[in-house]
Amino acid sequence: MSAEQDAGLSVDVRELGGKPGTQEHLDRTVATPADFSAVLVGFREGGALHLDLRLESVHEGVLLTGTASAEVSGQCSRCLDAIGYSAAVDLMQLFTHPGREVDGEAEDEDERLIGEDLTIDLEPVLRDLMVSTLPFQPVCREDCPGLCSQCGFRMEDDPEHAHEQIDPRWAALADLADGLNDPEDASGERS
Ligand SMILES: [Zn+2]
Ligand SMILES: [Zn+2]
Incomplete structure (x- = not known):
């Protein structure tokens, strides 16, 4: 030295x-x-x-x-x-x-x-x-797709990765339909 x-x-x-x-x-x-x-x-x-x-x-x-x-x-x-x-x-x-x-x-x-x-x-x-010049949210590259918000899967490994998702409005209708079809089940398994 x-x-x-x-x-x-x-x-x-x-x-x-x-x-x-x-x-x-x-x-x-x-x-x-x-x-x-x-x-x-x-x-x-x-x-x-x-x-x-x-x-x-x-x-x-x-x-x-x-x-x-x-x-x-x-x-x-x-x-x-x-x-x-x-x-x-x-x-x-x-x-x-x-x-x-x-x-x-x-x-x-x-x-x-x-x-x-x-x-x-x-x-x-x-x-x-x-x-003070270090980024608060550093990225490996600008368009890094990150991880799946639901399961943590690396989106880069499969851009098609997705979860079955029912629109909440349809989900409400489905619940209603279930209730109509089988009223006695309302307090049963579905919870
Ligand atoms: Zn990244
Ligand atoms: Zn996922």
Whole structure:
């Protein structure tokens, strides 16, 4: 492992501090941390997470822009088959110097601070931004037919699969007819 890989998701911004206009390019591949996931799919823990980022020194701090790409794996929300694909997420995040509020505003939820040791911890930022791009209802393919709602059969195996279904209106008539034909049976077997 090179020194850069050992740095994981921490980025040293000492060189950028207080020099607006200065830029650095960060090209790094790290192991995807745990919990980069939603309910049915997630970025595979331990898989390659490739960062291609630009760090730019601005008046308020450091502006990070670029792309993070990694493998997503999980389950189709319709047929429950395993799915996997690679996803690239566009990132943009401003990290402010501690104690230097923008226009005197109170810290808001989205604000990220540069650490006292002049490093940025990318993990929480990447987690929020990347997880927000994961689909709530991932599908193995757009027209996945899913499972039969009555028995769980995989519809893909037989598109003709269906259950005998009597229109509820006809079912009511059939009940009525039964009752007329055999009134004494009404409280009997039919229940
Ligand atoms: Zn599916
Ligand atoms: Zn069925």
